[in-house]
Amino acid sequence: MLVICLIETGSVLFLGSGLSDQTLLKTFHKGPQKVRTQISLAVAALAVHVPADDWGDGGIINWLRDEMNSHPEFIPSFLELLRVLPEEVFNYKIAARPDRRHQFEKELASAIETALNILTACLNINELKEQVLEAFASWLRLRHRVPASALSSHPLVLAALSSLSSEILSEASVNVISELIHYTAARNSGGVSSQLPLIQVIVPQVMNLKPQLRDPSKDEEDIKAIARLFADLGDAYVELIATGSDESMLIVHALLEVASHPEFDIASMTFNFWHNLQMILTERESYTSSGNETSIEAEKTRRLQVFSSSYESLVSLVTFRVQYPQDFSDLSTEDQKDFKQTRYAVADVLIDGALVLGGEPTLKILYMKLVEAINHCGKDQHSDWRPAEAALYCIRAISDYVSDTEAEVMPQIMSLLPKLPHQPQLLQTVCLTIGAYSRWLNAASSGLSFLPSLIDILVSGMSMCEDSAAAAALAFRHICNDCKKKLCGSLDGLFQIYQTAVIREGPFKVSAEDSLHLVEALSMVITELPSEQAKKALEAVCLPSVAPLQEMINQGPLVLGQKTARELTVHFDRLANIFRYVNHPEAVADAIQRLWPIFKAIFDVRAWDMRTMESLCRACKNAVRTSKRLMGVTIGAMLEEIQGLYGQHYQPCFLYLSSEVIKIFGSDPSCANYLKVLIESLFSHTACLLTKIQDFTSRPDIADDCFLLASRCIRYCPQLLFPSPVFPSLVDCAMVGITVQHREASNSILNFLSDIFDLANSTQGESCLSIRDSVIIPRGPTITRILVACLTGALPSSRLETVTYALLALTRAYGLKALEWAKECVSLIPSTAVTELERTRFLQALSDAASGANMNNLVVPIEELSEVCRRNRTVQEIVQGALRPLDLNIVAVS
Numbered sequence: 001m002l003v004i005c006l007i008e009t010g011s012v013l014f015l016g017s018g019l020s021d022q023t024l025l026k027t028f029h030k031g032p033q034k035v036r037t038q039i040s041l042a043v044a045a046l047a048v049h050v051p052a053d054d055w056g057d058g059g060i061i062n063w064l065r066d067e068m069n070s071h072p073e074f075i076p077s078f079l080e081l082l083r084v085l086p087e088e089v090f091n092y093k094i095a096a097r098p099d100r101r102h103q104f105e106k107e108l109a110s111a112i113e114t115a116l117n118i119l120t121a122c123l124n125i126n127e128l129k130e131q132v133l134e135a136f137a138s139w140l141r142l143r144h145r146v147p148a149s150a151l152s153s154h155p156l157v158l159a160a161l162s163s164l165s166s167e168i169l170s171e172a173s174v175n176v177i178s179e180l181i182h183y184t185a186a187r188n189s190g191g192v193s194s195q196l197p198l199i200q201v202i203v204p205q206v207m208n209l210k211p212q213l214r215d216p217s218k219d220e221e222d223i224k225a226i227a228r229l230f231a232d233l234g235d236a237y238v239e240l241i242a243t244g245s246d247e248s249m250l251i252v253h254a255l256l257e258v259a260s261h262p263e264f265d266i267a268s269m270t271f272n273f274w275h276n277l278q279m280i281l282t283e284r285e286s287y288t289s290s291g292n293e294t295s296i297e298a299e300k301t302r303r304l305q306v307f308s309s310s311y312e313s314l315v316s317l318v319t320f321r322v323q324y325p326q327d328f329s330d331l332s333t334e335d336q337k338d339f340k341q342t343r344y345a346v347a348d349v350l351i352d353g354a355l356v357l358g359g360e361p362t363l364k365i366l367y368m369k370l371v372e373a374i375n376h377c378g379k380d381q382h383s384d385w386r387p388a389e390a391a392l393y394c395i396r397a398i399s400d401y402v403s404d405t406e407a408e409v410m411p412q413i414m415s416l417l418p419k420l421p422h423q424p425q426l427l428q429t430v431c432l433t434i435g436a437y438s439r440w441l442n443a444a445s446s447g448l449s450f451l452p453s454l455i456d457i458l459v460s461g462m463s464m465c466e467d468s469a470a471a472a473a474l475a476f477r478h479i480c481n482d483c484k485k486k487l488c489g490s491l492d493g494l495f496q497i498y499q500t501a502v503i504r505e506g507p508f509k510v511s512a513e514d515s516l517h518l519v520e521a522l523s524m525v526i527t528e529l530p531s532e533q534a535k536k537a538l539e540a541v542c543l544p545s546v547a548p549l550q551e552m553i554n555q556g557p558l559v560l561g562q563k564t565a566r567e568l569t570v571h572f573d574r575l576a577n578i579f580r581y582v583n584h585p586e587a588v589a590d591a592i593q594r595l596w597p598i599f600k601a602i603f604d605v606r607a608w609d610m611r612t613m614e615s616l617c618r619a620c621k622n623a624v625r626t627s628k629r630l631m632g633v634t635i636g637a638m639l640e641e642i643q644g645l646y647g648q649h650y651q652p653c654f655l656y657l658s659s660e661v662i663k664i665f666g667s668d669p670s671c672a673n674y675l676k677v678l679i680e681s682l683f684s685h686t687a688c689l690l691t692k693i694q695d696f697t698s699r700p701d702i703a704d705d706c707f708l709l710a711s712r713c714i715r716y717c718p719q720l721l722f723p724s725p726v727f728p729s730l731v732d733c734a735m736v737g738i739t740v741q742h743r744e745a746s747n748s749i750l751n752f753l754s755d756i757f758d759l760a761n762s763t764q765g766e767s768c769l770s771i772r773d774s775v776i777i778p779r780g781p782t783i784t785r786i787l788v789a790c791l792t793g794a795l796p797s798s799r800l801e802t803v804t805y806a807l808l809a810l811t812r813a814y815g816l817k818a819l820e821w822a823k824e825c826v827s828l829i830p831s832t833a834v835t836e837l838e839r840t841r842f843l844q845a846l847s848d849a850a851s852g853a854n855m856n857n858l859v860v861p862i863e864e865l866s867e868v869c870r871r872n873r874t875v876q877e878i879v880q881g882a883l884r885p886l887d888l889n890i891v892a893v894s
Helices: 021-027 033-049 059-070 072-090 098-110 112-122 126-140 148-152 155-164 171-185 192-207 210-214 220-236 246-259 264-282 284-290 293-322 333-357 359-375 386-397 410-419 424-436 438-443 447-464 466-482 484-503 512-527 531-554 557-562 565-581 585-606 610-631 633-649 652-665 669-689 693-698 700-716 726-737 743-757 766-794 797-826 836-850 855-869 873-883
Strands: 004-008 011-015
Touching (some): 098 855, 171 220, 192 246, 210 220, 264 293, 284 293, 424 438, 424 447, 424 466, 438 466, 466 512, 610 633, 633 652, 652 700, 669 700, 693 726, 700 726, 797 855, 855 873
Antiparallel strands (some): 004 011
16 A cells, blocks of 8 residues: 655645545554654644644544544554654744644643643553653643643653663653753743752752763763753753852863863863853843942952852863864865864853953963973974964964953963974964964063064965965964054065065965955055155055056057956955055055056956956945045046946946945035936946846846945935936836845845835935935835735745835835735735735734834734745745736736
8 A cells, every 4th residue: 555645835645545644643553663753744734734623622632642542552653643743833844824823832732731641641651661751852842831840740750860860871861851951941931949849850860960971881972961961951050050059060060071071072062051151250231130339240259259260170171172183184174174163162162261260360271281282392393283283272262352461471472482393283373373462462561572583483484385374474464453553664574575475486375365464464554654655655565566467558458358367356456455454545546546547458458357347446446435535536537437338348346336436425516417427327227237037137246236336326415316317217127126036136126225215214315205206106006016025925035124124114105105005915915825814914014114113013914924925835826926026017906
C-alpha cells in the first residue's frame, strides 16, 4: 500500500486508499521513525487549521487521550503526535490565519494539564520513558504556566531529575531540565519567589553533577550535556547570580570549571553568561533599586569586588585558546576559519573581563603571560613563538580599555616588541598591537621615544609577507592618525616609506588595496601642516598617482582606451583617499583644479568603462566633500562633463557624484540655474531609460542612485525639483519600479515616495505642497494599490517595514482621500483570501494613521494582512492577480 504524506506551505494532503489520519497513525505505529514523524506533523498541521470543536469533545488532546485509552497498542505513534503538536504552534510554514494560530495556541494551553496527565500515565511503560520526556520538553517550550509548586513534585519532573544521576545520561532528561530552567526564568513566570519551589528542586540536582565535569570515565557527549545545564543555570539566573550571594557563587565556580574544559565547544557554552553578567555588573540601570547615588556606587563597588577573582581566573583560563596550533598551516581552510572565530570569541571574553576588572588589572595579567612566553622564546624564527603571539593577541584585544596614561606596564610591553623574532604570524600580531595602542603612544610621556623603533618594526612587517604587510600598513595608518602632530617633523622619512610602498619598486609586499592605508596615513599628517606646506606636501603625495596617469594620456586616446580598468583605478583610488583625508579645503581645491585636465581626458575617453568611472567619480566626490564651495569653476566644468556623458553611457556613478554636489550646493541660490539644468537632464534621461519593470531589474544600480539623488533634491533643493517638468515623469518612473526585487533599488524608490509624502515636515518644502499634490493626487489610487500589493507579496517580507512606512506616510499626507484609495484597492482582494474582519482592521490602522496616531501602534494589523496574503503560494497569486501592481491603469473588477 502506497501512502504519501505531504506538507507544503500550509496544505496538508494524504494520498492513499482513503485512509483517515487516525488509520495512518495506527497503520504505521511500528513503521520507520521518519514516516511516523511525518504523519504526526501532517496531523498536527491539520490541527492548526481545524477548530477544537471539530475534533469532538475538547479538541485534539482529548481525542488523543481517548484513542490511547481505546488502543494502547498504538501509544508510541500517538506519543509522537503529542510531542509535535506544541512545536507546530511556532511553525509559520503552516498557512494558518493569525487568529486561528493564536486560537490553536490557546487550545493547547487549556489542554496542558490533560497532556501532562497522558504523559505521566505513559511513564509506567519503561521503553517509552525517553519518548515521554521528549514530549514533556516540547510542552514546556510553550511556556504556559503550570504552578511551580505542582511541577516541583510532578512525576515527569522527578523522572527527568532521577535520570541525571543515572550512569547513562539521558538526552531527553537533559532537554527537560534545560526547559524547566528556562521555564522558571521566563518573563511571565511571576518572578523568582513564585518559582522558588521548582528552582530549589532543580539547582541542587544540577550542582551535584559538577564532579562529573572532571570524570575521565564520562564521554564527551555526557560532559557536553552537563556543561549545557550549568550554562543554562547561568543564563537563566544571571540576575540572581549578579547579587553575589554565597549560593550564587557556587554556580559561578561551576561555570569556571566548564570554562576551563580543554574542548572549546564545551568551554564556550559559558561565554554568553560571562557577557551578560558583565553587563549587569557594569551598567548603572542594574542598581537603581539601591537608592541614592552613594548607595548605588557602594553596591556596584561591592559586586565588582565579589566577582573580580572570578573574572581574573576567566582571563587566565581563556588565553591559551588563542594560541596557534602546531599544525596550523596543514589545517583545512574551514578549520583555519574556525580557529579565527575562536580567537574572536575569546577576544570578546577578554573585553568582558576588562570591563569588570578594569583595563589596567587585565593588562597586568596578560603582561605576565607575555613575559612568561618570551622567557621561553628565543630570538630565532625556529623557537616557539606561539605563546608570545597568543599573549600579544590578547593584549591587543583589550586595547580600547587600557588608559592612554597607563605608565606601569605599557612602556615595558613597547620595549619588549623590538626584541621579538620576526616570525611572520608573530610579526603580524606585533604590528597590529602597535596600531591598537597608537592612542597610548600619542598620549604617554614616553610615547615619542618608542616611535622610531616601532616604525622600524612596521617597515619590517611590510617586507616580510603579504599578511604582515597588510597588518603593518593598517598599524601605520593608526600611528599617523593618532600621532600626526608628533610625526610632522618626520615627513621626509614617512614619504620615503610611502613612495617605496606605492611605487612597488622596493622590498615591500604591500598590496594595492593595503597601500591605501599608507595613503590615508600620510594624508592625515599633511592635515596638521600649515597651509602653504600642506599644498606642497599634497602635490608630492599625489605625484606617484598623477605621473602614471599623465603618461597614459600622453600615449594618446587609442592606447588609453585599451588600458585595463585596474591600471587606472589603482591611481584614482589613492587620489580619492588623499582628497578625503587631507583636511585642507583650499589645498584640495587647488589640487583638483590642476588635475582637472587629466580627469577630463579620462572622462572623455573611458566614459564607457564603469569601473574606471566609479573610481574617478569617487575621487571627484571626495574632492567636492572636502573643498565644498572653494572648488570654484572646477565644479561647473565637472558637472557639465558628467551631464553630457550621462545620456550616452548611463553610468550610475554620475548620479551619486551629482548627489554629493546637491548636498553641498543645493541651497546656494547662485548655483540654482546650473543645478536645475543638471537634475532635469539626469532625471529625464533616467525616466526614458527605465520605462518597464524589466529595465529596473536589468539596471538596479541606475534606479538606486537615481532615486537617492531625487531624495537628496527633496531635502536640499525642493524648489528646483518640484516645479520642474521632470517631476511627474520621475514619479511615474518610481511607480513602475517599486516592485523591483533588488533590495537597494526598491528601498531607494520607496524612500523617495516617503520623502514626497512627508514634504509638509520640511520647512523648505512647504511652498511646493500644491505642486506635489497636483502630481500625487491623480496617481494616488494607483500608488496605494501598488503599495498594498507590495505589502501582500509583490515584495519580500523583509521589505515590509519600508513599505509600511511609505503607506502610512501617504495616509498621513492625504487623510480621507488616502483611506478611500485604500478601501478601493483592498476591496479588489477576494474574500477567499482576506476576511472582512482582516480588511476592517487594516483600514482602521490607516484611519488611525490619518488621525495622527503613533506609527508603532499601527504595525500589527498591517503585518497581519501581509501574513494572511502570503500564507501560501495560491493565496499570494490570487491577491497579486487582483491588485496587479504592474498594471498602472487598472480598472476595478466587479
